[in-house]
Amino acid sequence: MKQLIALIAEHYAGSLSPTFFELMTFANKLKDASQPRPIILMLGEEIAEAANQASRSTGCDVVAVAIPGLAFYNSETYKAVLLAVLEELKPSHVCAIHTSNGSDLAPSLSVGLGAACITSVEEVRIESGRVKFLRSVLGGKAQAVFTSMTDVTVVTIQPGCFERADVCAYSGDVKFIHVEYSSNRMKNIEVRPGPGCDSLLSEAKVIISAGRGVRQKENLDTLFELAGMFSRSAVGCTRPLSDSGQLSSRRQVGLSGAIVSPDLYIACGISGAQQHIVGMQASGFVVGINTDSKAPIFNHSDVCVVADVDEFARELIKAIAKYRKNPLI
Numbered sequence: 001m002k003q004l005i006a007l008i009a010e011h012y013a014g015s016l017s018p019t020f021f022e023l024m025t026f027a028n029k030l031k032d033a034s035q036p037r038p039i040i041l042m043l044g045e046e047i048a049e050a051a052n053q054a055s056r057s058t059g060c061d062v063v064a065v066a067i068p069g070l071a072f073y074n075s076e077t078y079k080a081v082l083l084a085v086l087e088e089l090k091p092s093h094v095c096a097i098h099t100s101n102g103s104d105l106a107p108s109l110s111v112g113l114g115a116a117c118i119t120s121v122e123e124v125r126i127e128s129g130r131v132k133f134l135r136s137v138l139g140g141k142a143q144a145v146f147t148s149m150t151d152v153t154v155v156t157i158q159p160g161c162f163e164r165a166d167v168c169a170y171s172g173d174v175k176f177i178h179v180e181y182s183s184n185r186m187k188n189i190e191v192r193p194g195p196g197c198d199s200l201l202s203e204a205k206v207i208i209s210a211g212r213g214v215r216q217k218e219n220l221d222t223l224f225e226l227a228g229m230f231s232r233s234a235v236g237c238t239r240p241l242s243d244s245g246q247l248s249s250r251r252q253v254g255l256s257g258a259i260v261s262p263d264l265y266i267a268c269g270i271s272g273a274q275q276h277i278v279g280m281q282a283s284g285f286v287v288g289i290n291t292d293s294k295a296p297i298f299n300h301s302d303v304c305v306v307a308d309v310d311e312f313a314r315e316l317i318k319a320i321a322k323y324r325k326n327p328l329i
C-alpha cells in the first residue's frame with residue numbers, strides 16, 4: 001500500500017475554503033518526510049481558479065474534475081466521482097475538513113473504499129510508528145484515541161484545531177481529468193446564505209454568552225442586563241439556545257455560528273464543547289461561569305467561576321453598579 005495522502009479541498013465562488021490550509025497542516029503532521037507530498041482532489045463546475053490557487057499555495061499536485069452543473073456540493077456526485085479517482089490513486093489516507101459537506105461525505109467514501117472512518121479529529125500523533133488520532137468525547141471532558149486497523153483510512157478534522165499552513169514557495173501541477181459516473185437521484189437547486197453573524201456580535205468588545213446552564217428566560221434577561229452595563233457589548237449563545245429558539249441564530253457563536261474575538265468573553269453556563277470553542281477561542285480574556293468545576297470551558301478560561309450563573313450574574317451586576325457609583329471602592 002502506497003503511503004499517499006489525498007486531501008479533498010472545499011472551495012466556494014472560485015476560492016479555496018480558508019480551512020483547507022488547516023487540512024494541509026494536518027497532512028504535514030500525518031506524513032513522514034519519506035512520503036510524497038499530499039495530493040489535492042477538487043470537484044466542481046468552475047474550478048480552474050481554485051485548483052491553481054491550491055497548487056500555487058501548497059506546492060502539491062492537484063487532480064481536478066470539472067463537472068458541468070456541479071456548482072455546489074452534491075453527496076451523490078462527489079461520492080461517485082471521488083471513489084473512481086481514489087480507486088486509481090490508492091491513497092493510504094483520505095482527508096477532509098469536518099464541515100457539513102466533509103462529515104456527510106466521509107462515511108460514504110469509507111464504505112466505498114472498505115476504509116476505517118475516523119471523524120472530527122483534533123490532534124494527530126505518531127507513536128512507535130503508529131498513527132494515533134485524538135478527539136474530544138463526553139462533551140470535551142475526555143479525549144479518545146483512535147488508530148486505524150485498515151490499509152486505507154478516511155479522516156475528517158475539526159475546524160479550528162490545526163494552525164493554517166504557510167503558503168509554499170513553489171507550485172505543484174494541476175491535472176484536469178474526466179470521470180465517467182452516473183448520478184441522477186439528487187440535484188442541488190439552490191444554496192441560500194445563512195443569517196450570518198449578528199453585526200453587533202462581530203463588533204462587540206464584550207460578549208456575554210449564554211449556554212444551556214442559563215435554564216430560564218428570566219435568567220437570560222439578567223444576562224442582557226449585564227451586557228447592557230458595558231459599551232460595545234452583545235449577548236451571544238451556544239447552539240442549543242438558538243436551535244430551541246430562545247435566542248436568534250444570529251447570536252450563535254461557534255463552528256456553525258459566528259467566529260468572534262472580543263476583548264472579554266463571559267461564558268455563562270456553557271460546557272465548552274469544541275464546536276463552541278472554535279468560535280470564541282480568539283477572545284482576549286475569558287471568564288467561565290459553571291457549576292461543574294470540571295467543565296471543559298475552564299480549560300479555555302482566564303478566570304474560572306464555579307457558581308450558579310444566575311446568582312453570580314446578579315452579584316456581578318450589583319458589584320459593577322456599586323463600582324460605577326464610587327470607582328475608588
Ligand SMILES: Cc1cc2nc3c(=O)[nH]c(=O)nc-3n(C[C@H](O)[C@H](O)[C@H](O)COP(=O)(O)OP(=O)(O)OC[C@H]3O[C@@H](n4cnc5c(N)ncnc54)[C@H](O)[C@@H]3O)c2cc1C
Pocket residue numbers: 139210211212213214237238239240241252253254255256257258268269270271272273274275276279289290291292295307308309310
Ligand atoms: C456539526 C456541529 C456543529 C455545531 N456547532 C455549534 C456551534 O456553532 N456553537 C455551539 O455552541 N455549539 C455547536 N454545536 C453543539 C455543541 O456540540 C454542544 O452541544 C453545545 O455547544 C453545548 O451547548 P451548551 O454548552 O449550552 O450546553 P451543555 O453542553 O448542555 O452545557 C451546559 C453547561 O451548563 C452548566 N450548568 C448547568 N446548570 C448551571 C447553572 N445553574 N449555573 C452555571 N452552569 C450551569 C453545566 O455544568 C454544563 O457544563 C455543534 C454540534 C455539531 C455536531
